[in-house]
Amino acid sequence: MNSGEYTLARSDNQWALQPEIEMKFAHFLINHAVDAAFCLGANAQFLYVNDATCLMTEYSREELLSMSLHDIDVDYSLHNWSDISSQGSLTFKSRYRTKKGRIFLVEISMNYVKHQDMEFGCAFAREKTDEIVELSVQKWTDGLRDAKDNLQQEFSQVKAKEVELETSLSLLRSTLESTAIGIVAVNFEGDILSLNQKFVDMWQIPESLILSKKCPQCKAFFENQLKDPQTFSRLIWEVSSQSDFESYDILELKDGRVFAHYSKPQLLEGKIIGRVWSIWDITESKQTEEALRLNATRFRALAETTDAGTFLIQGTRLCYVNPAVEQLTGYTKEELLTGFDLRRLIKSKKRRQICKQPEAANFEYQEMNILTKNGTERWLACAVAKLDGGLDFGGKPVELIAGIDITDYKYAELGLNQALEQAKQLSELRARFLSMVCHQFRTPLNIVSFSNSLLKEEVDKRTQKKIQPLLDHIQKATEQLSLMLDDILFFSKAESAKLNFEPKPLELVQFCQDLVAQMQMIVSQKSINFVNQDNSLTAYIDKKLLEPILKNLLDNAIKYSPSNPAINLELSCQNEKLIFQVKDRGIGISVVDQQRIFEPFYRGSNIDHIPGTGLGLSILKTLVDLHRGQVSVESEVDVGTTFTVILPLIKSELTCSEL
DSSP states (O other): OEETTEEEEEETTEEEEOHHHHHHHHHHHHHTOSSEEEEEOGGGBEEEEOHHHHHHHOOOHHHHHTSBGGGTBTTGGGSOTHHHHHHSEEEEEEEEEOTTSOEEEEEEEEEEEEETTEEEEEEEEEEOTHHHHHHHHHHHHHHHHHHHHHHHHHHHHHHHHHHHHHHHHHHHHHHHHHSSSEEEEEOTTSBEEEEOHHHHHHHTOOTTOOOBTTOHHHHHHHHHTBSOHHHHIIIIITSOTTOOOOEEEEEEBTTSOEEEEEEEEEEETTEEEEEEEEEEEOHHHHHHHHHHHHOHHHHHHHHTTOSSEEEEEETTEEEEEOHHHHHHHSOOHHHHHSSOOHHHHEEEEEEEOOOOOGGGTTEEEEEEEEEOTTSOEEEEEEEEEEESSSSOSTTOOEEEEEEEEOHHHHHHHHHHHHHHHHHHHHHHHHHHHHHHHHHHHHHHHHHHHHHHHHHHHHOOTTTHHHHHHHHHHHHHHHHHHHHHHHHHHHHHHHHTTOOOOOOEEEEHHHHHHHHHHHHHHHOTTSEEEEEESOSOOEEEEOHHHHHHHHHHHHHHHHHTOSSOOEEEEEEEEETTEEEEEEEEOSSOOOHHHHTTTTSTTOOOTTOTTOOOOSOHHHHHHHHHHHTTOEEEEEEETTTEEEEEEEEEOOOSHHHHHTO
16 A cells, blocks of 8 residues: 555554655654754764754754764863773763853763664763752752851850950949049040949039030039139040040149049050040048148158058158058068068059149159069059158158059959950951851852853743743842842941041032932932032042942832832031931831831831841941931831931041041
8 A cells, every 4th residue: 555655564464664664754753852862973973963953952954964073062072982882882961052152061872883884873962951050059058058057156156255245344344333443434526435433423423414525514514623624624624535645633622622633545456446534532642742741740640541552762761651551562560661672562663644733743643563462463553752851851852652552443444455355356256257147148149140040041931921920039039138248248347347437529419410310220210309509519528438328318218118209319508517318208217116227137117028137227327427427317107207417518638637
């Protein structure tokens, strides 16, 4: 029976294919196979290719039959082709390049065939690009597991440091409160950061008084108690906290009391971070000094009753000590006055530079380290004076030392330095911790982003409508995580004081116009209006710090006013101050949330599912502080929010350096 181009013959009640028809069916079968199939001759020349091979490589059959496997196999030189003839078959993976340049992974099964006098290879190839994605996901999973272990280790170290710091601070507070000296620490701006109860008691400070150099009532309070308020203002109130000298002064109060005042800069790693004042009552010591100038009898009577340790030294010999010295050193008066070697008592002396007043020109301030009889070291704050003829000691000069025990203060000072160093270490550890977190998450994020890009390329057009939205969600989430990591890194730099304030001349009107235009391109569906009073305004300002301040406020206004597109950025200048305001009519901020809105990681209670890290406003506050500026917020829920940033207007480089 004949039909067209092929013939079927009946044999033993079965239909048998003639050889030429069998070849036709084999041709149809191989060309309808899903996997690529091809035969290679000498030098890997293509002898035969099926339709799937053409589809996979994007070459036509005619093009492939004129080519060799070298032309499309990127890794051809890496395979040991001699194994095929010796083993008969070989399965391996390689990378092929399409006509358009796309490189993809394939798995090849190659068989060696010898037919009559012909030798050739028959190969089946299947694309395995999906294994790259699986490998990336596995690497990402392993990376996350390692990151988790590292994070747990770092977190344990941070907690241990926090406990250690809290213990040190507790000991420091206890020491400061137990010392007999009034101590107060002041920062660069003149604000009192810390003081002990002794300082409050000595000055009898009312609870209602705000202790700050910026408070006129505070200055008036201290001056009203002093006999010489001008000296107080010159030597204490007007001394810059950045001055690197030490000072020792005498303050006489109207009620007859006399205070000794010692001031020194507080250093951390060679940099001045503030100033520490210590004040103690030397009324009795002052009275002792005055008595010494009158006569020895009155001196002895007064010295015997004072709590200040009083020494009289003639050359290398002690010629008088009062009972306070006996109690302080543990030696009896007889031991000290009978051939006693002063080197056994005084281990070291340290002279302190002082701003001398005319009435204090005959003495100097020293810190002495003494060794008591039982081997304990103690520190004394001493006023040392030369008495030339004031007392009768054979006509020879006598050195008077009146000292009080400041051992507690010295230990407190040591504890303060240790606490500051521990705080610095904790800050650096936290910064390294945040940097490590960002680094550990950045790598898997890059893998996810790369894998997502590969998946997008491989999405079949028939399933694109279903899969494409999911891929877009992955991409959006990856971008959000990347922005979050950027915020954390920026916050880490700000927290560890690695951001420097470097002001330069900047034309603010043009800067704001460019910034608004840039933001408008990103969010075309919202209207951002720039309102300004002047056509041109130039000031010394740090552009790299100002730009994130305004960007953050505009981003928040856009994010939290989804239903109302109207947003205003206003620039004005009043009383030598630059005023930036960002206004929106969005969801607003509750009164409770406004109290904590500038804290790190704090977010409002009405933000629902709006993404964010809670770091933006904290970073903004730090950047404004670097400008010595202020930031405030006015808001009403469901009405709108206005953020106001006030920065000093610096018009010249000289003024900037004085800021």
